[in-house]
Amino acid sequence: MAETVEERREAVVEAALGRLGLDAKARLLAGQDMWSLPALPEIGLEPLVMSDGPIGVRGVRWSADDPSVALPSPTALAATWDPGLARRAGVLLAQEARRKGVHVLLAPTVNLHRSPLGGRHFEAYSEDPYLTGRIGAGYVTGVQSGGVGTTVKHFVANDAETDRFTVNNLVSERALRELYLAPFEAIVAAARPWGIMTAYNSVNGTTMTEHRHLVEEVLRGEWGFDGINVSDWNAARSTAAALTGGLDIAMPGPRTVYGPALAQAVRDGEVEEARVDDAVRRVLRLAARVGALAGAEPAVTEPPGAVDGEALAREIARRSFVLLRNDSGALPLKPGTVALSGAAARDARVLGGGSATVFPARTVSPLDGLTAALPEGTLSYTVGADPNTELATAARGFDLRAVCRDADGHVIGTRDAPDGHVQWMGTDLPDGVTHATLHTVELTGTFTPRESGRHTFGTRGVGAFTLTVDGTTHFDGIQPPVEGDPFGAFFGGPVPRAEVELTAGVPVEVSLTRVVDRAAGRPMPVITFTLVHQEPPRDPDELIAEAVAAARDADTAVVVVATTERVESEGFDRGDLRLPGRQDDLVRAVAAANPNTVVVVNAGSPVELPWREDVAAMLLTWFPGQEGGAALADVLTGAHEPGGRLPTTWGALADAPVTRVRPTDGVLAYDEDVFIGHRAWERAGRTPAYPFGHGLGYTDWAYESVEVDGTTVTVRVRNTGERAGREVVQLYLAPGEPGADRPARTLAGFACVEAGPGERAEVTVELPRRAFEIWDETAASWSYVKGSYEIQVGRSIEDRRITAAITV
Template sequence: MDDGDEPGRLVDKLDLSGCVRLLTGDDTWHTAAEPAVGLSRMVFSDGPAGVRGPGWDETSTAAVLPSASALGALWDEDRAYGLGVLLGEEARRKGVDVLLAPTLNLHRSPLAGRHFECCAEDPLLAGRTGAALVRGIQSRGVAATAKHYVANDSETERLTLDARVDERVLRELYLAPFEAAVRAGVWLVMSAYNRVNGASMSESSLLYEPLKGEWGFDGVVVSDWGAGRSTVASGRAGQDLLMPGPEGPWGAALVDAVERGLVSAEAVRDKARRLLRLAARVGALAPEGREGPEGREGREGREGREGPGASADPGASADPGASEGPEPPAGLVTPATPVAPVTPVAPVTPATSVTPVTPVAPATPVALVAPVTPTTPATPDVLTAPKSPAPPVRPVVVGAEQPPIAGQPLAGPPAEARCEPRPRASGEPGPQALAEPRPEAVAGAGCGRSVHAVAPADPADREARGRAVLCEAAAASSVLLENRGVLPLDPAALATLAVIGAHAADPRVQGGGSSEVFPREVVTPLAGLRDALPPGVRVVYEPGPPPEGTGGPAPLGPRHARDPETGAPGVRLRVLDASGAVLHHAHQPSGRVLEPELPPGAHSVELAAVLHPDVTGPWTLGLGGFGALRLTVDGAAVLAGEYPPRTDDPAVVHVRPPQHTARVHLTAGRPARVVARRRLAPGTGRATVLTAAPPGPDPAEALAAAVAAARGADAAVVVVGTTEGAESEGHDRRTLRLPSPQDRLVREVVRANPRTVVVVNAGGPVELPWRTRPGAVLLTWFPGQEAGAALADVLLGRTEPGGRLPTTWPAVLADAPVRTTRPTAGVLPYEEGLHIGHRAWLRAGRAPAYWFGHGLGYTTWAYERLGPPEPAPGGYEIPVELRNTGARAGREVVQVYLARPDSAVDRPVRWLAGWAAVRVGAGERVTAYVRIDARALRHWCPAEGGWTAEPGRFTLLAGRSAGDLPLRGVLEA
C-alpha cells in the first residue's frame, strides 16, 4: 500500500510526550490508542503454530499448523504462502492485527530448544520459506513479524548470552533470512533478547545497518517481550516499540532523555511515524476526517474485547545510565522508501529431447514427594482469492524467486501492491489453489476431508476446508526416511493392523513455549487410521510402556474432572482477595490457566475440581507455578510450600512453570475434591497449572502386550517421539535420544513383525539407532492438528510423503559437528563460522544418518542430464533432466549446489544454490529449470562492505540431497 505522507502529517500533531506514549505497549498484547490522530489499539498475538489471539486458555482455540521445521520440509513456497494466507484469515477473524511469526533463526545445533520453531539450517531455504509465509499473512491485511533478529539460535541463557559472530558469517547466514523477509515486504521485525558482539539487540547498530538503511525496512522494530532494558541506548538505536506495557524503560524516562539531549527528538518522531504507518497498513488508523478508534471496533473481524491486562512482570526498570547506543546515521531517521517484492522468473519449457549422461558417483496412603525440577475492511476469503493475471508462458515447474541482490534495482510491482499476491504465470498455482487441496491430494478423498469445488459459504464449511489444507500440509511435509517395500500399505491386504505407542493416541502436534495454541480438535494417528481403513480391517491398539521424562502429569482435564459448582467437565477458577473473598470466577476446560483475569486486589488464584478416578492406586497430582503453593485432597494438604522462581525467562515463568507433585492413593468410583491455590507475588508470573495422572501400567507387561499385538497383525505402526519436557522454548536439549524405553519398544516390535512402520513424532533430530531394521521409517515432525488424517493418507498411499529434510540428521549426537548451545561466562562464540548444517558435515568429512534434502517418495527417479546454465534476470537457470522410473506419478525436489574448491576465500565444500520441484507420471521425463541468483556466487567482503564477485569457474552439482548429487557441470562467473 502507499500511505503517502499521512504518518508524517499525523506525527506533527503530537508533542514529544504524545509520540513517546505510543512507543510502549498499552498492556501485554495491545498498543496504545491515540484518538487525536484516529489511532486505535492494535492487537498482537503469538503465531508461529497458530493464531492464539489476546487470550491464552482453552476457551480460545486455534487452528494448529505443522511446526516450522515441517514447513521447511515442504521445500514449497506456494504451499507455505497458502498456509500464511490461512494464518492471516484466522487472525482477521480473531481481531488480530499483528502476528508474531515467522521465526527466521537457523538450525545451528540440533540441541536447540526451538529447533522445531525454525524452518531450516540453510539460509536460502529458511529465507524463501519465511518470505512466502510473510506474503501470505500480509495478503490479508495482517502484519507478519520476522523474528528473532538476530543470532537467537539457542535457548540457554537466551536473555543475556552474547553471541560472538563475525560480520561475514552474520551476512551470509544469520541475517540472510531476515533480508529475504524484508524484500518480501514484512511490516515488523522483532529484536531478540540476546546480545550480538557485545550489544543487546534492542540497542544494536544492526537495527540501522543493514536493516533500516541498506535493506530499506520501513516497518516497526518491536522488542521481544521484556527485552527492552535501557532508556538511552535503546532510544538511540533503531528500536521502535517496546512490549509489553504499560511499564517499561521508556515513557517519562525517554521524554527526559530527549529533553536532556541524550536521544534526538527526530529519532523518536521516526519511531512514531513507523508505528502509524503500521497502523495504516492493518486498518487501525482512521483516514483524516473519519471516525477514530471507537469506530474501528465494529469492523468485520474485530472482537472488541480487552486484553488480559499488563504482565505481572513488566520487565527491567528504566536505566537512563545505560551505555549509549548509536545514533542513527544521517538520513535514516526519515521513513525509508518501501521495498517492492520480487517478480518471479517466468517458467520455461522443458527440452523436447534428452541426452542421458553417465552420473557421477558421489496402593498407598497420601504421600508427599519432592518438588520436580523443571526439566479494516473485510478482506477476500482465503479460499477464493483470485489469481493475478499473467500472459501465457511455456509450462514447466521452476524454482521460486530469490531475494534480489543488495544494491541492485528490484523488479516487480510498485510498492503499493506489496500486499497483493505476486503475479503468477499461466498454470502456476495462485492463492486459491494454494489454500485449497491440490488435485493430487483430492484424488481418493485425500486427507479424509470433503473437498468443495467452490468456497464454502458458512463457518462450518470454511473450517472443514481449513482442516483439509492443514492435513495436506502435514502429509506434504512428512519425510520418508527409509522404505523397504512396506509402504504404501495396501488396505486390501490387511486383516489386522497393530497400532502401537503412547504417541499414537496422544501425539505431540506442536512444540512448547510461546508458540503454543489450544487446538479445536486433534486427529490422533490411531483415530486417523481407524477412520481411513475399511470396516473389515481390525485395528488393535497397545500403548506400550509409557515414555519417561514427560515433565510431570498432564493438566487435569474433562475426562476425570468436574466443575464443583456446575458439574460440567473441567475445573473452577476463582481469583481471591487477601480475605478470601471471590473477585472473579469462571469455568475452565482444564487445569492449565496461564493468563487469568486479575481484578484489582487479587491476592491468590484457586483451581478446584471434583476428580473422578477410573483406576485404583497411587495417582500423581501436581501443581505448577511459582510462589506460595498449596494443594489439598478432600481438605487434607498433600503439598505446601514456597517455590520461588529460579529464572526470569518468560517461557518458564508465564508458559510452562515447573510442577511440584505428590502421590495420592485414590479409589476408582470414589470422587475426590482437589483444590490448588497459589498466592500471587511480583516476579512469580500468572500461570497456575493443576495436573493429575493415574497410575501407569507395569512396563514389562505393557511391552509384552505391544509385542503380542504386532506378532498377530499383518503390519504394525509404531509411533514414537519426544515429550513435553524435551523440545520447548526456554531450554535447550541435552540429548537427542528418544525418551526411554521407546528404542527398546521399536526393536522388540520389529523383531516380532518385520512389516513394521516406525513413525517419528519430533520437531527436530532424534537418534534412531534401529533405523535400518523396520520396514519403513516416516518422520512427521510436529504435524499440527490433522496429524492422524495426514498420516493415514501417507501410509495408505492416498498421497505421497512429499517432505525433504530441511536439516541434517545425525546418527548420534557425538557426530554432530556443531553442538554448542551453552555459553561460557555469558559468551557463545560461533567458532564454526560459515560451516553449519550440511556444510559442517562436509567440512568434517563425516556422513550423517540422513543428509539435508533427503526424502523418499513412492516412485523412483533417474537424473539424466545437467544442461548448460542459461542466463536469466539477476542470475541463471540450470536445466536438469530427469525421468520418473517408477510405477506411479510422483514429485521430486531437484536440488542444485555450488562448489568452488580453488576459492581465494573460505567457502563451504558446497552450498545450496537453488531448487525446483517437478511432478510427472510414471515413465515420463521432465526438465526442471532451477533458478540460481547471482548472490549465490558472491561472498560478503567486510573490507569493502559489500557483496563481492569472485571470477572463475564454479562447479554445479545436481541431485536429490546434499549427499546424493549424481550430475555435475560448470558455471563460469
C-alpha cells in the same frame, strides 16, 4: 502525476505525527499491556494488538477456552520445500488473526539450526539460509496479503536458548552476512515485512535491542527496511541506547524503558526528539497498513477468500512428512492387521512448547486417524512405552473452571479452564474481575480417570497453593520461583504434590487454589499457574512385552516415538539427542518380533535413531499440528504420498560438527564460522544418518537432462514408478576451486514437480546472484567470485544425479 496509495498513506502518517506531543509519542512506543500498544483517539489511532505465532494465532488470551487453528511446526513447513504452501499457511493465519482482532503476528522465526542441540529449533525452519529465506518469504507474503503484519524474528543470531537473555555471541562479519543475516535480508527483499523483532542476545558485545550497526546501518540502511522494530518481550534494557540503536517498540508494558522514561530522556537531552519521531512514524505506518489509523487506506482492502483451516493443516502435515526409509515397500500399508504402539500414538504431541503454544479446538491423534481409516477390527493398540516422565496439564478426564474470589471469599468471576491452565496477563481477566479486588483463583471441578491406580497430582507455577483431591488437602504451601529465568513461572517444570488411589470411571472432586502474588516491579500483572497430573505408572517391561505380543500377531507393527515438552521447548537447550524413556527399547523389541515394523518419529528436530537399520520403514512427522493423525493415516494407507524432504541434517550427536550451545563466562563463540549444517558435515568428512534434502516417496524418478542458459537452469525429470508422485528437484552449486574457506557446495535453487506414472516434468530455476558471492571482510562488501562452477542436480545433497558446467 497522481499520488499513489502509499504516498497518500504516508501523508496521513505525517499529519498524525504532527498532532502528537512528546508524552503521547513516547507512550505510543511502549506496550500498554502484554500484547498491545495504546490507542490515541486524538489522531484516530486504534490499539495495535500483537499475538504469538508461528503455527497459529493465540490472540491476547493464553488459554484453551479461546481455541486456535494449529498448523504443523515450522520445521514441518520447511520440509515441504514449497514457498507457495508457506504462503497459503500465511493466508490462513491472517484469517485467524483478523478473527481474533490481532493486527501483528509475532512470526516467523528464521534463526538457523546452528547446532542440533538448540531446544527451540522446531520453531525455526532449517539449517540452510537459502531455504529458510524462501519459506519465510512465502509465509510473510501470505500473512500480509491478509492485511496482518509480521515481525520476522529473532534478529539476529538467536540460535540457542542457554542464557539467552545475557549471552554474547561472537560471530564473524562473514558468517553474519552469509548465514545468519541472509534469511532476514532475503525476506526483506522478497516480501517487504512490516516488522522485525530484535533478540535478547548480544552480538559481538552489543545487545541486539541497542545494535545500531545491524539495525540502522544494515537492516534499514543497506536493505531499505521501512517497518517497525519491536523488542522481544523484556529484552529492552536502556532507554537512550535502545532508541539510538533503532528500537521502535519496547514490549510488554506498561513498565518499559520507553513511555514516561523516554519522554524524560528527551527533556534531559539524552536523546533527540527527532529519533522519537522516526520511531513513531514507523509505528503509525504499521497502523496505517493494518487499517488501525483513521484516514489511511489499509494495505489490504479486500482480504483473500476464506480458508478451511482443518483441511490446510492436514495438507501441510502430509506434505511435510519425510519418508526416511522404506525397505521392500513396507509402505503404503498392505491389507491385514496393524499393531499400533507408543504413548504418543494415543496422546499426540502436535506442537512444541513455550510461546509457540496455541490451543486447537480438536486434535487428531495417530490412534484416532488410523482407527477412522482402517477396516474395523484390523487395528490394535498398546502403550508400549511412555516418554512422559513428568506430570502434564490437567486436560484428559478433567472438567474444570477457574473461580475468582476477593479477600472476603466472595466469588467475583469465573472462566472455563479446559486444560487446568490459568494464564491471565494484564487486563485479560474474567468478566467482573479486577486485579485490585482479586485475592485467590481456584481451579475446581472433577476428574474421571481412565485407569485405576495411584494418580499423581501437582502444581506448576510460582506462589502460594492449596491442592485438594477427593476432599483431602494434600498440599498447602509455597512454590518458589525458578532462579535465572524470568519466564520460569511460564515454562518451568511441574512439581508432584500428591498420590491418590483412584478407580477408572469414578469421578472425584479436585481443587487447586492460588493466592494472587502482588509483587512489585513487574512490567504488568500476570496470573499464571497450572494443575498437572500423571496417570498411574506401569512397569516398563510389562508395557513393552504387551506391545511385542501384539506386534507378533499382526501383519504390520507401527510404533510411534516422540519427544516431550521437557526435551523440545522454549527456555532451554537439549543435553543429548536421545529419545526419552524406554522408546528405543520398545522399537528394538517390536522390530525383533515383527520384521514388518514401521516407526513414526514425532519430533520437531533431530533425534538419534540407533535402530534405524533394523526396521522396515521410518516416517518423520515432526510436530504435525492438530490434524496430524488424519494426515498420518493418509500417508500410511497410501491415499497420499509423503512429500517432505529434510530441511536439516539428521545424525548422531557424536558425529555432529557443531554442538556447542552453552556459553563460557557469558560468551558463545561461533568458531565454526560459515560451516554449519550440511556445509559442516561435508567439510568434516562425516556421514550423517540422513543428509540434508533427503526424503523418499512412493514412486521413483529419473533425472534426464539439465540445460544452462546464462544463470537459468532447466531440469527435466520423469516419473518411472507406477503411481503419481511429487519430487523436489534440488540444485547445488559447487565452485571449481572452493578452497578451505568456502563450502564444497551450497543450495542454490529448488523446485517442486508433480507427474503421473511415466510422465515427464520440467522445471526452470534462476540461480541468484548471491549464490556466486562471498562476503569480503576486508572490503566490507559482497564479492562476486568469477570462475567455473558445477551445477549438481538431485534428490539431496548426497544424492546428486546430473551435472552441468557454468562459468561466470
